[in-house]
Amino acid sequence: MKPFSYVAPKSLQEAFQVLAKASGAGQVRALVGGTDLIDQVRQNRRTPSVVMDVKRIPEMMRLDWIPGEGLHIGAAVPCTDTAAFPTVTELYPSIQESCGLVGSTQIQNRASIGGNVCNSAPSADTVPPLISYSARAVIIGPRGRREVPLETFFTGPGQNVLAPDEILLETIVPPPPPNSSGHYLRFIPRNEMDIAVVGIASMIVLAPRSSQCTQARIVLASVAPTPVRARAAEAVLEGKTITAALIQQAGEAAVEAAKPITDVRGTIEYRKELVKVLTRRTLGLCMDSLGRKV
């Protein structure tokens, strides 16, 4: 392990001063729950000179819902709090489901969505639901503030668009469209505490009082270097009346977006099969939540 120094800025201004001095990639690393970072540092997989604890910055702990604007999830809010937030349980079930899947109770009490996003593992559980609701990442640094669609945040396994002097401030999730529903399922070989072999978030919008799909989002985890949208599967659903046969077809189409690898958790073929199954199941759950039979 490489020795590092520790700072815990109490304001964004103080954080910017630390970041402004960042000389190269990975020199300053933000710390939230530490559930990824501490082990990575101990194993020499990350070698920051400065670890910057961002939990004492009030804006990082923001968790609120602004009607018409959306849900603000500060980058340092623990998954436990996000999952228990009334708006999340009411309006964004798949975000609640995914926060409840990250590791154990102990992990969720510390781990943040911000850390999950910035760690940028292809298997990150909280990411597919956020992308399915068109969440935006708010990025800040001494050079200013910018927003990117979360869908374009990831550039490879463990890699993202953050510059060395930038950090994630929050994710903003727009209000879900009326008559919509979203669910997230992942497959792991045991009941708890494992990394997704495949994870799927589906979000569908139906026309009023019908099973006609006006919008669909299907986002896959653990089957490509980054989380990916299954656009072909979305196209299968959009504009059509959702039936069991159509859901079956969407499952088949979702595989097109999957470029999985074979590793200890599963083979390419196995993962592709799981994509079909979990796509069908999440879509079924969405239809159930909307009170629609298929």
Place this chain on the structure above:
Amino acid sequence: MSLAKERGQENGRKGFFINLLINRAIELEEKVPKIAVSFTINGEPKEILVQPWQTLLDAMRDELLLTGTKEGCGNGNCGACTVILNGRAINSCCMLAVEAEGQKIITVEGLATNGKLDPLQQAFISHGALQCGFCTPGFLMSARAFLNVNPHPSEHEIRLAIAGNLCRCTGYDKIVRAIQAVAQGEA
């Protein structure tokens, strides 16, 4: 113990160069000034000096000699290091000691009050919920934090609450029974 010294012991007499490197790392470690951190642990205010990279687990064991909390995996998977931080169970191996500034921590040493065991400790004994006992402090802390907010859980909820704790000996059933007994006021 500093990490470099720890590695030094692991390496034994493996080689001159390894030791040179270790000495260099120790020098570097000693250049980074220690940080004073104060927090409340088991109801007592404490101030200690820690290195920035020292985990809360290491600081509690090595600086405060509170060795009830165990290190199993050191990376968040086994729960042996579970303590209660501001009312919530957390893995102390995944937290830096410096992060504890101003926080409230309870360890297994803080469970008994006035020499009387916590009902959970008593139930673990009467249900035989331990064999080697290495995992026990972690299970007790997870269960305590959980029952404090959910005093009458279902068996499923109990199993979920301790999913972050591993036990190689008991097969879990007796641990679940012990926690159920406390929840049902039988212990």
